[in-house]
Amino acid sequence: MARRRSSTVSTPTPRLAADALLRDGTANSRVGRFGWMRLRGVRARNLDGLDLDLPRGCWVAITGPTGAGKTTLARDVLHAEGRRRYIETFPAASRRAMERLERPDADTLEGIPTARFLSATDAISSGRRTSLARVVELRHALATLFSLEGVVVCPDCRVGIRPRSATDLAHLLDQLPEGTRYAIGFPVEVGPNVNRRVALDTLRAEGYTRVVPWDRAKTQFNDRVRTFEDEDLLKQTCREWWVIVDRLIRGNENPARRLDSLSTALARGGGLCRIVSDALPNGAIDARNDWRCPSCARMFLEPTPPLFFETNPLGACPVCRGVGRLDDQGRPDPHGSAVCGTCQGLRLRSESLAVRLEDANLLEWEALTVEQMTERLMRPVTNVAASSGESPRTTSARRRALAILTTLDQLGLGHLPLDRPCRDLARGEATRAILAGAIASGLSGLLWVLDEPSTGLHPCDIRRLSEALGRTRDQGQSLVVVDHDPDLIRAADWVIELGPGSGSEGGRVVFQGTPDQLAQADTPTGRLIANPSATPWAVASQPPTLSNSPPDSARFSRARKSSRPRFERPPDRPWLRLTGARGRNLRGIDISIPLGGLTLVTGVSGAGKRTLVLDVLAWAVAEAIRIQKGPSADANPRPRAHESVGFEAIEGCEHLEGLEVIASGPPIRSPRSCPAGVLGIAGELRRVFAATPLAKQRGYPAAFFGIGSTGGRCSTCKGLGVVTLDLAFLPDVSATCPDCGGKRFRPEILDVTYQNRSIADILDLTIREGFALFKNKPKIQARLRAPLELGLDHLRLGQPLTSLSDGEARRLRLAGFLATSPAAVERSSRGPKSLFLVEEPIWGLHRSEWSRVLDRLRSLPALGHTLVATSSRPELEGWADWVIELGPGAGDRGGRVIFQGPPRVSSTPSRHNADHTPSLPQS
Template structure:
């Protein structure tokens, strides 16, 4: 067998039709084809699955018992298989404690850097903190006000568990008579029984002294010096001064501020970890946020008090006998305002009084049983009190709508304790470094290494520090210590730059990353590992990347190949395909019509293939058609003014209603911040009465021309195997009724509920209708396995005996959409809904396919189909984020037909997109930039594709110009 090839024989996983394939090793290979043609089935479910299985089989029997038996893919033979690593489209982490820095391990190295080469400063005065000598400690204590009574304590245990019998015995032997144990001073001649599993603080009382009132006293200074030296000896370099029980001063021979009297712990990597009790802010436990009642969620800025501007008060014009109306009218009289004035136009003092109350202002309350004057506590304080006092879960859920994550009031969102944020390297704190984009963090590292000329300044890093100062290179011992650490940090940052992640900041929470960003972070880690002889399998790494950044990603993939690895990419991007050594085209159709190898060869060869649909698009023989004319605006605009969310620079953006609009720009330019985090939440609050919090903006105009807003995301349609497409699009109810109307079902008295796998009766009770059972793996992720009673059918034997047109309910669930459309062709309500799934290019998915197996793009198209099946109103705004994810050229044409159909019905469609085939068909484009991160957040161009193509500053325009010409 040749070692330079991967040989596959008889692959039959999913819809693969017993295919044979030979792939060259150490090449860049692209699997392409229409959606559902079998690309992922071969790449992930066959090659990767078999690579994983063989690896597990090579482990010891002891290790395999924890991993379980991995099912062998349906393939006759695979030879020449390398160890396999899959880098899939999924978020980097859902843990709120994870950041870009922790996921990439850059933060771990930075913690070591600051612990070993950092300069500590006092959080109070900002002065550099250095170790203190015993004489310095004496001088600071002697400077206390005359007559001050204090005791000198030697801390021998701080926050440690144990009984400490030996420590107390040594203290007695050393001549000590008193000790302060857990805050209480006690005589040492008594026996103590301290709880073994409780943390204790123990300080030996060394001396009790009074600052003399007659100035210099040699005897006092001598005694104080002896006491300080004794305390530092017994306290292992630490000393505590308790001033008459009012305040305490901590001194240390390690690190202390001589001006503020504050001492600090030893610099260790744990001090800079927000996941360690030694480093985390204790108020928010290192999360940087706290759940608090959010003033923004209590009000509707565009509504007046009469119209319900204060949500808990409701519409006051309908509640003229309520206490809220009484307060509002008295406030209106006191401040001479109108109850018809929009909330945003009310004076700040009025808004603060309504929300937070004022104990110094009394209001008159009047009812049938009570009349009196009382202070008003404010809406927020009233809701907080009720939330705290109620025992009803329903009321707690109701009050929770006013809660949101707020920056921690103590650490300001930094997650760290003050001592950690006051340590600097090159003049910057760890918090400031992690707030930098990856590109600027790389420049900072180079500056510490002395590799920047001219010197880098804080102004170059765009840090809000006045006056700016140069980043000082590390010198002497610190440079020697930091050399290896800086090299590791620099290399990791460089790999992330190479995969187009220059705009991310190191403190960006990992859950906010897109699937594409998470995948590219893992790709950067793999490049950094330097492995050779590995088979890497990637799922659409170009997702979320602007055409401008694509070349850099491709260079990284080719570099991975050149190291001596086989790189297999499931991809639809034209530039990626044309850079491949080998293209494997799957098809010819989707589902049962796919599963074959249509073509295998070089990019030049596929362009000459008549059988390959992909080749025809690459050769330009087929194209995604551009409209001959653009829609005219209907005269109404949706205008969002002064958006300042994330990196957006107070932009004002206009969207024409009744049109198809694309929001474009390089990665990190602010597209999602504008559309999904500001525009959609702002509209949802007004149109859908949602309790969403939009990003900062000044005003929103034109909402009166819309009926509702729908955000079609790529989030899963369900998170368990019980969820599936037919239940989501609401066609399952119609199908269940058909089965309940059969003669046999009526004879047995079966109702539609009998054919539901969500309730008892007809479902298999062994798996509760899941078709699978959840196996808990304890310290490993839980896994789903096929039910051994119903064998995945979900129903019991009696239910499966009922047939409609010769098929039972489980066989219908196993049909793909194309087959079901033919099967139910004479049932109008079923046909109508299934047609929408067909229209969005989902012919190949099974009706009962588990929601957990659908990709983000497939889930989004299922949601789009559900919207298509609704009764059209013509005044809906649809928002989609990269709907072309996972789509072939031919599928993009289908998707565009659907989106334009929605627009032709009088709706408005706004799409965030990088795909030029979609952008060129838009009626209007809003292009953000010019770069990502802090260098983005501006509107570079707005207009028709032809108008944007003429703007030289627009990267999107540059690529459009080539395409439209």
């Protein structure tokens, strides 16, 4: 769906050759030492003939405004070409299913190594079955440890089960005192249905001559060994004989004879052997070489790594097949309404959970935090190093697990439990988890492509991230990092800035060189790097003091005063008060939120911001509003707690009439979703085309002009414009549909035009072009105004959401709400208002773009609504009326309110933000 920029558009890009840039003395010594990745004539989306040099073995930062082509360059060119080259190394027979893999459109692509793309979106969008332990591949190391060192414990008898080989039994006999007499035997059933005469004759024919009668009811041995000639054997009531294979004396036996007798007893006894001696406790000891419980005879499986994966048939619950849930007919269904009664939703079979290591099963180990598991694994490693008693495979598995855990801890994720579903992770946590798994993999010589790794991170966390990226680079990796954070840009070896604008106004190189050279360049990022404190946040306005006067937009416009007024809440203005908030690391905290104002919830990543706002507060307000609007409006508005999330009370909801949550993630996950659908104009476009004369003549309904209808869409690509290629064990790739050429519709549907444009042409228009085209369609224009205000004018109406960058997807979600819910936003100043909860409003945005989003959000309190936003960026404190900071750390060290009040730098020592918040003038 990409459109090539017109050749008449000038492209004044400062394309300095890499060699020329290295001639001055400011270049990093690593740059150029390992060669270059040379790109010439790159054409992809808004990249039109791009020429670029990127040093290998270095950290390359790509920055620029949203929509400038950063993700296209990193993911669709560098990563795609690196993956294609890796596949080209396969034998021809293995590449038969991959021959249609397309090469990025470029004149020359040289020096690009095998690439891997790391994005938190992959982890967050994964199913609930994907946990942190799985995404960092820690489960594999734990499975190996459990298979080698785990002990099978019968859950009913609590008896440890350990198979013993003939060699193990020989070592056990060596511990008997010298001169001890003992016998080796195996069991034979002689119950009421067994002909004992035939049994004796059979055993005699095999060479055996003695037995020991054993009565299970009395659980004792006869006081003497019987020969086969003893006629009393045929009369006794015992149900089992222990046939003697050999009788030996400790110290005088032949080791080879003893080992052969033990092997015979185990083989003839079906894996069960008994050693009889007066020197043993109870006169005998039983030994098995299978996994049967000696008390209840329940059979277990031998611990092997596949036994500990619910995705493997060996380890999956046999009823739910590893999904944990069942539908109404009792069939496995991950979205079923009933929890599997066999595994209780744990997805593993009972034999898997019977294996225990340090008296805990695999799931109990994964319930530990990163720090707790690290501590538990360190103790055995230290002890084994001294005794050298651990097998090489066990040592290797422990070291692999510790490498992953150490990397997670270094990235500030030591507080996370390893069984936390990835979809419940904050964006910053998921990014670092993906990176930790890649760093701990031990691979070298690769090209790692990272998309917005600083998203959702506090400056304290960004320092850890920068150190981890530096260590990865020093290990011989090549890094391409798409990001806007100035600290990450300064730490890079080479910087590429794309721009100068978005969409057709972007896709050009406005700078390439070292960070020192960037600080001297007159570009948006260059000015930020040179003087980061000059404009610490793009919205230079200072929010005014809330008063009793009716809110209006002018009160919230950019203030021209040089000093910031003190925030003093008038006593008659209402507050929203939440007490006893709990969930995850929140432990009964109390917060106050000024209604009609803008509150920022901040703190380090993992402090509990998302849990407080999107889990506890959202649930409490939604339940209170529901009760208020229902028939029991006079009832106690406090809802009951569910799972681990709850609270004691909430006050002030009577002043609210609605709740709107704008959280992270793409607006819609369907591959057919596009901006036109998110903005609510897809139906209008279909009706416009259905009203044309040709459509009426042919009888085409409006549905035929939507890619969801089988009547109008291309039957080959199902309206996607691309076909998916299955690369077996590699991620799937997409290629342009050979039938429709990416148009997505059947040829006869494309015959219908509106203003000389088909539906495919309309969907290929940018939002700005669509706004101009539909000037006589006020409903469509009204819904396109919000994305224009948020700087999304470069997006195409039919562009797949999967192609959007994080910043674009974030703003499109906000624009979609503002466009489709104008009544919820543009209300008068009279009556109750709505509460808006927004997660990380500046995700994926260049600092030059912050003002567009923040000013638009600022208009909500200007209309009397209440806005609560979460952000890890302390620079945004000056944008808010009220600040709530959680901390002081992450996980168990967080979840507390360490500051609550108007936005000013606090002297509280525990406040992380105080070190990173620009000084605000005091009144």
